[in-house]
Amino acid sequence: MEAVSVKRYRRFERVIEFWRAYSRTRLGLIGLGILLFYTLMAIFAPWIAPYDPKARVGGSFEPPSAEHPLGTDEMGRDILSQVIYGTRVSLLVGVLAALLAAAIGSAVGMVSGYFGGLVDDLLMRITDLFLVIPGLPFIIVLSVVLGPSIWNIILVIAIISWPSVARLVRSETLSLKERLFVQASRVSGATDLYIIVHHILPNVLPIVAASMVLTITSAIILEAGLSFLGLGDPTKISWGTMLYFADRQGALLSDNPYYIIAPGIALIGIGLAFVFVSYALDEVVNPRLRERER
């Protein structure tokens, strides 16, 4: 089975090529490093966190100390442990919401761009409708109606994020379907579905992935925003719910301002990391930008 080993090697080679281009961007490496840090933190939270984030382990609003590096909250729970566990919810919401938005947006965009005509008109008007809905009020109303649960938040964020993906994918599809290799495939006898799956999708995927990075960022921020407004899932510890309780309990004026500062910095850090990665991806995926740099 020599052939198989050759195949693997070639596929692998493309990944290496991509990595080489990516690793040339310093911002991308920094962003990736920070993301790796957050991801490890989320995965290994039970082992890293010094305490159970929901357990009373100290006094109320204790300032930072050796036992509690970021102090405690109003109920005497460890802030550092809460921040570490909060990473899980933030990442989960961000990634799942962005994936859902990318899936809906790609499907709508490809079908709309590929088939054109009435289908295109119809789908794009629906997309426009979602685009012009004012995001925050819509999300607030929806999450009130659907009730506070992490899955509803994911759904709501996806609903508000897919139209921009759809627009992006549609315009790319419009140019792809005129490409010669799509026509060649049609002459070969490929059906529309086959062409979409095998020729359009692989070629829009890099752009979708690049845009997804930014969607993840906005999803994480949105989740924090919703939770801060008290619309989040109160049973889950997220940076947003931490901010909500900290604000409610007047943490800034208490002995432990880190209650409000720590989750804030965590949010800023993850947001920046994703933005860095998105910059770097843009440079790698978009050949025109790559040329300019040389």
Next chain:
Amino acid sequence: MPRQDQVLVEVDNLYKWFPVRRSFLETLLKGERLFVKAVDGISFSIKKREIYVLAGESGSGKTTTGKVLVGLEKPTRGRIVYDGADISSLSLKEWRRQGLRKKIQMIFQDPYESLNPRQRVLDIVAEPLIVNRVTRDKREIEERVLKILEEVKLTPATEFAYRYPHQLSGGQRQRVAIARAMVLDPEFVVADEPVSMLDASIRASILDLLMYFREHKNVTYLYITHDLATARYVGDRIAIMYLGKIVEKGSVEDVVTNPQHPYTQALVSSIPVPDPKYAREKKRIELKGEIPSPINPPKGCRLHPRCPFAMDICSREEPPEVEIKPGHTVSCWLYVKR
């Protein structure tokens, strides 16, 4: 060989007009719809095992004709008879259902564009086998791909099969494109300027490859080109197109060595000749200006604004087809005896 004279493809009075896209306001202001008359009533027939050349400058409608023949475009009017059956009004689904996809294939001009950059050679060449459900057996697909790669001289095939297009040269890419067209053993292949994007040094080997498939697989070709030199190299019969019409038809030898239509004469005289002695002796016919817009082609003979021999009647009436000798026809008023 009696089979030689059997007609495989017959094109009868074929039209392909593309509506010109206009803004909403323009549609309101001007009532009539405008069309790009890419193909404007052409007829020719291709015999089995023949390489039929369709020649002309860019914008003459030759590529559009090819696309109509492989079902990428639907004809506006006219008939296409393939192997005795009228296929001109079939929908894309019908094309597939009748198995025409397996019989009729196309090779495109630009091998840098006609191969998906994200697919390996194996995937590209296997695609016709997969989409036409020739077989589901992966081993068999791979075997057939490797076999056809050997035939188009991409050896060692086991190595080329796992390369991506960007790892290949222009000539190698065109061989992949030919392999994709030939993997289904088609009867009829439209080759749209298959060598015009390639270096002169590798053109002959690609053309030889096309002729190999005629010799060994009985493939019939419509060879589209603007280059009469390669036309003469591969072609049996030729039709010269100008602005959507055929101006001259005949055997390649007759048409190239003894061109009758002023347009053909201009095309032939523009072939560069390496020998300066010959080049000086050669009579040169030059056309004035550029090819006019196919949206609003000249009345009468389409060439008359550029033709050095234009007469009164040329701008009024379309010239009839005149037979110069058996099998060699020309559409020009110069040859109409009155």
